[in-house]
Amino acid sequence: MDATVDHTMMRVEDLDASLDWYTTHFDYEEKARMEMDTFTNVYLGPEDVHEEGAVLELTYNHDDRTYEMGDAWGHIAVRVDDVYDAYEELMDAGVEDYRDPDSCGGRYAFVTDPDGHEIEIVQRDHGARWSIDHTMVRVEDADAAIGWYVRTLGFDLVRREEMDDFALYFVKPEGAAEEAMSIELTYNYDGRSYDFGDAWGHFALMVDDLEDAWxxxxxxxxxxxxDPESCDYVYAFTRTNDGHEVEVLDSWPDAAE
Known part of the structure; x- marks a missing residue:
């Protein structure tokens, strides 16, 4: 199945505050917007995002609900050319100090957005500045999770890092560009289970033909x-073996969850 990882969706409680934060600190621009009776979806990304690059979908529900973060979803990661310079820039702009580069061995750093979603800052020599490098999810069985992404979605295992008490496995569509977003599967060896909460929504795959992909x-x-029929043949959803939602679409929909 030919697919591109198109976006990651997160829910926000104050759309204006979130838009201001991402456009100010990451220089994101609005790529698309859908205004519905009960919710608004806004898609954001760098001006020069790669043609296979992923964007961020902010979903704002109009009923003033609040959200629980959970721990089944971890973070998104954004690219910069120098993690120390980028973190200092964010601190100077008033972003809250969360995990600085020194506390992360100089390899990466973390900040949080206004709703508490964690954002990793990673140093890369490819992709637009602040473009999404990967989305991290936690899995309970690494072998089963890797098998699901490879067998069901046709992804490749492109990188692995195995530590004393956890392992990281990165998967992305077969033949995807270096600038495409990958999914980071984090497996902790202690056998813990995870709570989904509802602050994170899904990641989405763009396909050429929705019904054929389904x-x-x-x-x-x-x-x-x-299934596509239940979503007016605009998109569809499946779930991974761990329960993470995966949207499948062949264009940005006129309405979404």
């Missing part, structure tokens, strides 16, 4: 969570 997923025994 037929392929069905043949590979992907969970029939929200």
């Amino acid at each position: 037929e392929t997923l069905t043949a590979r025994h992907a969970e029939d969570y929200r």
